Amino acid sequence: MEIIYIGSRGGHPVTTLTEYQRVTIVIALLAISVFLTYYFHTVLMLGTVFSHFFYIPIILTALWWEKRSILVAIFLGGLVVVSSFLYRPDILTLNDYGRALMFVVIAFVVASLSEQLKRREQEVKKQRDLVQRYLDVAAVLLVVIDANHTIRLINRRGCELLGYREEELIGKDWFATVVPEASRKTRRQDFDAAIANNAAFPGRRESPVVTRSGDELILAWQDTVLTGDDGQPGAVIGSGADITDRIMAEEALRAAHDEANLYLDIMAHDINNANAVSLGYADLLVDMLEGKEREMIRKLRGGISRSIEIIQNVSTIRRLHSHETTAKPVDLDAIIRAEIAHHPDARIVYDGKPVGVMADDLLSEVFANLIGNSIKFGDPGVEISVRVKKGDETVRVSVEDTGPGVPDAVKPILFTRFARGTSSRSGKGLGLYITRTLIERYGGRVWVEDRVPGRPEEGAAFRFTLFRSNRAREPPAPSAPAAPDRLIIARP
Template identity: 25%
Template sequence: MFKGALDNIPDRVKVFLLSLTIMFCMISTVYANFYIGIDKVYTHIFYVPIILAGIWYRRKAIYVALGLGLFYIVACTVHDSIIDPDTILRFLIFLVVAGVVGSLSRARERFHSKELQAERAFRRVAKDLQLVLESTDEGIYTTDIEGRCTLINVAGARMLGYGTEEIPGRKMHQLIHHTRANGTPCPAEECCVSRSRITGVGCRISDDIFWRKDGTAFPVEYSSYPIISDEAVIGSVVAFRDITKRKQADEVRSRLAAIVESTDDAIIGTTLDGIVTTWNAGAERIYGYTAKEIIGRHISLTAPPDVKDEIAGILGRIRSGGRFEHYETVRRKKDGALINVSLTISPIVNNAGDITGASAIARDITENKRVERELQEAKAQAEMYNDLLSHDINNINQIGTGYLELALSAPNLDRGVRELLDRSLEALQNSSRLIHNVRKMQEMKATAGKLAPVDICPLLDEIRAEYSGARNGEVRIDLACGNHTRAMANDLLKEVFSNIVGNAIKHSAGPVHVGIASEEISLNNKTYCKVSVEDNGPGIPDDLKPKLFSRFQRGNTKASGRGLGLYLVKNLVEGYGGRVSVEDRVAGDPSKGSRFVIMLPASA
């Protein structure tokens, strides 16, 4: 400690003290021997500056010893008038003491320097180790031989819900590993960390749980290895990781794998060169090849010879990032049978964004294609029969109508006979009208979606001209048409107005007044062409209004018919994107006539 205190003296003070002791030695010698008259020169105090010089200046102390030794020789010579051998011996002793003290001081300095270097290196290693511990996202803690925590990093404390100062000194097994996932206690002797301290052998657990401060558990994987010093285990070091996200990803992968294996569709993975890498149970059922038979072989094995070239085209498109959706083609099974399939093919992209392969979902649509062909054939036959029947029956109706009209024109017909002939004529006309409606429904389906702007006013004027003056002048039709009333429709729009006006006339007795009006209105930020057709006929009862546009629904009138007319009207208007409704001409009084309102999307 005294030596350390001497080392800490500032350099200026060292020079001052050393000079002071040298001067004190020289002055005291002169004073004692020459003034007081002591006959012997004492050298004991000469060792003080020599030792101080050795401590402070190492081997340079030899110069102080040399100076003091020469001074001693001169003093002895002057005092005794001779050079005594003892004087020379003491001079040499001064030099030896200076050399020994300087060498010892230098050796001590080197040793102290190495100590400082070792301490600095240790601190640097400790700092680097601390940086490593604090930089990793894994939890790391160490324990003593009894399992008490001696150190834990920030990541570990954070995962466990503690501060880094709360855990050291506590037994880790009782703190974070006391209970299994099923709720049963976990004995310390069965714990991997405890076993590694007892046996001195490391261990690794890939799926376990640790408990947080708040009492919740989280899945972890961890490893524990013994800390060994002088061939004895003195503790353990544990590294652990929260695997919640990995467990979630594993569950998602498991569900996806189950879906892939349980689906009836074929799910196939290939390289960009077409080599099969995955082949699910659905693919085995559809193509007949087992996964073992086809994985590692080219996917063209499933294509018939005449479509093998399309495989190269598909893979080329996949390489450029393209995809196929519901691509229908033909494939060949293991037994050689050809099947129709619908393919959805997409590129497989890795985490770096590179396309590494192709994923294909294939659905066997052979049965669908067969049913589709049968339906098309049945539809074609039905249309042929319908055309033949419609044409022939309509011709028969026309002939019968002609004969009945000739019979009715005969004079002096009995009233009962005339009534029978009128009913027969009406029945034939209704039959012709039914055939007409069926044809219009076929046309409606054929022209679905083919809409164009239609001028409403000229069309309504045609209807007015066609029905005005009917029934020997009993029918009067008024038309009020607004400006720029154009709707998105097609040629069948005339059937809508003709049907409604014809019904108003047919279901009324005596003079009939029909009013038609059109205007353009805005409703819910959309523009519509509104057409109203009202009459002064018998009206429509309230209980019948909701059912009026249903198929084969007729009004409660004496007029006969099959009720397809308004059903046709509703389908046509809704096909145009509009709607049709019926209401009383005079609100609350159905007996005063009805009003039909047709809303059609207006054209730009």
């Protein structure tokens, strides 16, 4: 198996010979070749020369200078032929000429292969340098770690992030160098398991590292296993983005959020207590006073009620934004009946139909806002109807009243934050904004229509949809012999 690491900086440096050293080596080898020829012919008086040695300078020259090796081969081939002709012309054979020709052929073949190899190396180097530039301009740490935990490649951003020079990291144990000691053993085990299973940990995860200065950073880490030509895992390439500042900001924001919630809880508790006491005294004074003073107390009581409503809206919005609740099956009929019971003095008609919907315990706020608006903005004799229509997958709920209605110009913005109606009693718009937010949170939608189409002055119809729960059957109906479409009427 072979894993190729991209980038010349990914391995140990290789010592190369200078041009002067190469020339010196070839000249020395040629001198040895001349000496061997002389020695075999004049001293040993042999008809053959140990010419296998001649292939060494020919091959080296071909590897270093390609086609120039042909000149060396011609020189050595000529040396064999001329030497045999001068010293032992009687034994000069066809084998000597064939040997000289073989030198030239070998030089040509090796030179051609050397040229092809160098072109291939140049192409690889070009691609390698291009990829290395891509890695270096990446805004995240990129590192290749061998199966034996050794760092084989790391990009410029990684070096800057960790505070090391590249040569200080290459060849070092990744876990011993940059992983905090507290998590080092676990991280090693996870790494070894990824190599063994040829599957890295899925998705992103938070991974701490230690810089050269001892600072700890949090990286959003993601990695994948590299395999060799034989398909066997041999390394892991990982990337990490520094999210330390974001984590610290989130922790600071969370602490500030908790502190703000604490203040809100204290304020809501204390203000509600004060409002409850004030409301109690206001109720006593209404019964004790008459005339102008009694009307002033009624207005005071209305102001206290609005303060209680504001506190309730703020608490509801906070719960909405805190994601404390999730949709679950709830009994819509029970919620509607409970809200109607809070308004014993109002005329409310409800077509009771037991049905389960997907919502949460804040669904009652929807009916509190819609029924409360109808009572607040309607005349003293306003009539309110609550209707439930079941579909295959959804339930449509309508809250209709005989009040002043909603002008067409106001309808499109009625459920936006701080939107107000046109009457003198219009509120701050938070109630309907909360209603829309809740319904959309449950996956439904809410809108307003004229109770009598085309005649807004005859009352409004607030409608919204909810998904039915997936229970196998609806809640059982009461055992009393009442008709399924019975009416609940609360009268003054």
